[in-house]
Amino acid sequence: MSENVDTKALLRLMAWLSPAFPIGGFAYSGGLERAVHDGLVRDAAGLGGWLSSLLRHGSLWNDAVLFAEAWRxxxxxxxxxDTAELGLALAGSAERHTETLALGKAFAVAxxxxxxxxxxxxxxxxxxPVAVGAxxxxxxxxxxSALAAYLHAAVSQSVSAAIRLGVSGQADGVAVLAGLEAPIIETSERASLATLDELGGAAVQAEIASLRHETQHSRLFRS
Structure with a gap:
C-alpha cells in the first residue's frame, strides 16, 4: 500500500513540475537574460557557475527555505x-515579484x-515556492524529494532559457544539468531542515541583473 501511495505522489510531483504544466514558467528567465546581455554569463561553464551560486547563495536558496516552511x-x-507575505516581500525586483506571484497563482489554479x-x-x-510546498x-x-524536484525544474527552466539565448547548445545544457545534481541534492536536503532564520543570500550580481532587466529594451523574457 505504501509503495502505491509513494508512486502516486511521485506521479503528481512529476506532473506539477513538468514543462507541460500550465503555469507559463517558460516566459521567465529570472534575470538570466540580462546577465547574458551584460556578459556575466557567456558559455555553459558560466551558466553552471551562475546557477550553482543561485542554489547555494541566491534566490533559489531563499525559495527552497520558503518552500520548506510552506510544507511544514x-x-x-x-x-x-504569513509565509506568502514574507516570500513576496523578499522579491528583489518588480519583475521577480511579478514572476513568483504569477507562477504561484497559476500553479494553484492548475x-x-x-x-x-x-x-x-x-x-x-x-x-x-509557497504554493508548491504547501x-x-x-x-x-x-x-x-519535493524540494529536489522543484529546484531541478527551476534549473532546467534556466538552462532552457540559456539555450534560447545562445549561451549553450542542447548537449552542453544537459551537461550543465548533470553537473548541478550535487548542488541540487545538497540544497534540497539543507533547506528541508532550515528555518526562516536562514533566509538570506549573497548573489548580488544576480539581483542587479534582475533589476537591470526591467529597463532592457529588447528582450525575449518577462524577467
Whole structure:
C-alpha cells in the first residue's frame, strides 16, 4: 500500500513540475537574460557557475527555505499567509515579484485538478515556492524529494532559457544539468531542515541583473 501511495505522489510531483504544466514558467528567465546581455554569463561553464551560486547563495536558496516552511505549515492557513507575505516581500525586483506571484497563482489554479482543502488555505496572492510546498505536503510528498524536484525544474527552466539565448547548445545544457545534481541534492536536503532564520543570500550580481532587466529594451523574457 505504501509503495502505491509513494508512486502516486511521485506521479503528481512529476506532473506539477513538468514543462507541460500550465503555469507559463517558460516566459521567465529570472534575470538570466540580462546577465547574458551584460556578459556575466557567456558559455555553459558560466551558466553552471551562475546557477550553482543561485542554489547555494541566491534566490533559489531563499525559495527552497520558503518552500520548506510552506510544507511544514500546509495545514495552517494563517501560517501560509504569513509565509506568502514574507516570500513576496523578499522579491528583489518588480519583475521577480511579478514572476513568483504569477507562477504561484497559476500553479494553484492548475493544481485544482487534484482537489484538496489545502488549495482553500492558500492566500490569493501566493509566491510560487509557497504554493508548491504547501500542495506537495498536502499530497504526502516528502520535503527533501519535493524540494529536489522543484529546484531541478527551476534549473532546467534556466538552462532552457540559456539555450534560447545562445549561451549553450542542447548537449552542453544537459551537461550543465548533470553537473548541478550535487548542488541540487545538497540544497534540497539543507533547506528541508532550515528555518526562516536562514533566509538570506549573497548573489548580488544576480539581483542587479534582475533589476537591470526591467529597463532592457529588447528582450525575449518577462524577467
Amino acid at each position: 505549515r500546509s495545514g495552517d492557513e494563517a501560517g501560509l499567509k 493544481a485544482s485538478a487534484w482537489p484538496h482543502p489545502v488549495l482553500d488555505r492558500l492566500p490569493a496572492t501566493v509566491p510560487f 500542495v506537495a505536503a498536502a499530497h504526502g510528498v516528502a520535503p527533501a
